[in-house]
Amino acid sequence: MKDSVCTKFQQEVSNVLVRHKSILDVVTKFQESSAKVNRAIVKSVTSCGCIQIDAKKQDVPDDISYEELTQYTANHISGELCDICKDKVEKELANHLFYLAAICNALDLDMASIMKTQSKHLETLGKYSLY
Numbered sequence: 001m002k003d004s005v006c007t008k009f010q011q012e013v014s015n016v017l018v019r020h021k022s023i024l025d026v027v028t029k030f031q032e033s034s035a036k037v038n039r040a041i042v043k044s045v046t047s048c049g050c051i052q053i054d055a056k057k058q059d060v061p062d063d064i065s066y067e068e069l070t071q072y073t074a075n076h077i078s079g080e081l082c083d084i085c086k087d088k089v090e091k092e093l094a095n096h097l098f099y100l101a102a103i104c105n106a107l108d109l110d111m112a113s114i115m116k117t118q119s120k121h122l123e124t125l126g127k128y129s130l131y
Helices: 005-014 022-047 065-071 083-106 109-131
Strands: 051-055 077-079
Touching: 005 077, 005 083, 022 051, 022 065, 022 083
Parallel strands: none
Antiparallel strands: 051 077
């Protein structure tokens, strides 16, 4: 059976992670990497300006169906990431995934299995899985 990209990635993380092998190191590096993802996105707004954020209250009528909800909500982003910012955000997300895989390795969890389970959950429960 062919290994999934996720399984191969998790194995590569296991092969190269030497310095931060303790679960304590890994979870703190995971938290740090999350902050770096946030920072890269914010810098795309504040330093580069390739994207803008216009956040305001999302007025959603009380009498609409769940399916209609997307017509009344927005992600508050205008513009799109330039190539430089996109590369930076992708780099930080990749680093974040690295530490997620490291946590899974430390706890003997299979990322691919977790993703499959969650995908089945979403597929089965659909919109109700979000409650």
